[in-house]
Amino acid sequence: MGTGRLRGAHPVLWAGWAALAAGAVLCVAGWYGVSGERYAERQLPYLASCTIPGAALIVAGAVLLTYGRVHAANARVEELYGLLVAVAEPADAREAVVPAPVAVSGELRMVPGGTLWHRADCPLVAGKPQVVPVDGKLLAGGDLDPCPICEPDATDS
Structure with a gap:
C-alpha cells in the first residue's frame, strides 16, 4: 500500500x-x-x-x-x-446486500410539539411513552414533515 x-x-x-x-x-x-x-x-x-x-x-x-x-x-x-x-467489488452482483427498511409499520405516530411524523416502529419514537397517533389536521395542514429515517407515507394511516 x-x-x-x-x-x-x-x-x-x-x-x-x-x-x-x-x-x-x-x-x-x-x-x-x-x-x-x-x-x-x-x-x-x-x-x-x-x-x-x-x-x-x-x-x-x-x-x-x-x-x-x-x-x-x-x-x-x-x-x-x-x-x-476503496470498496471491494462483490464477486457476483446478485450477492449484493439490499438494506432492510428501518420501519415498516402502517401506523403513524408523532411526539406532541414535534415537527416530524413517524411510523410506529421508527427507532426515533419506538418505546417513548409520550408518542401519540398523528393528528390528521396537523398532517393535512402541512405542519408536520415526514421523518427522514423511516420515510412514512400519508396513505399509511
Missing part, C-alpha cells in the same frame, strides 16, 4: 534540520567573533559573514520544516482517503 514512504522522513525535513543547524552554528560563531572585538568597525565583518547568513539559514530551515510536515500530512490524508473510498 506504500506506507513505507510515510514512515521515513521526507528529504525536505532533513534539509530543514540541516539548515537550522548550520544557521545556529553561524550565529554562535558570529556572536563569538563580535564578543571578542571592542570596536564596531571590527565587529561588522562577523555580523556580515556569520550572523546575518546564520539568521537567514534559520528562517529557511523553519520554512523547509513547515513545508516538509505539510507535505507528509497531505500524503497521509491521500492514503487515508484511498483506504476510505
Whole structure:
C-alpha cells in the first residue's frame, strides 16, 4: 500500500534540520567573533559573514520544516482517503446486500410539539411513552414533515 514512504522522513525535513543547524552554528560563531572585538568597525565583518547568513539559514530551515510536515500530512490524508473510498467489488452482483427498511409499520405516530411524523416502529419514537397517533389536521395542514429515517407515507394511516 506504500506506507513505507510515510514512515521515513521526507528529504525536505532533513534539509530543514540541516539548515537550522548550520544557521545556529553561524550565529554562535558570529556572536563569538563580535564578543571578542571592542570596536564596531571590527565587529561588522562577523555580523556580515556569520550572523546575518546564520539568521537567514534559520528562517529557511523553519520554512523547509513547515513545508516538509505539510507535505507528509497531505500524503497521509491521500492514503487515508484511498483506504476510505476503496470498496471491494462483490464477486457476483446478485450477492449484493439490499438494506432492510428501518420501519415498516402502517401506523403513524408523532411526539406532541414535534415537527416530524413517524411510523410506529421508527427507532426515533419506538418505546417513548409520550408518542401519540398523528393528528390528521396537523398532517393535512402541512405542519408536520415526514421523518427522514423511516420515510412514512400519508396513505399509511
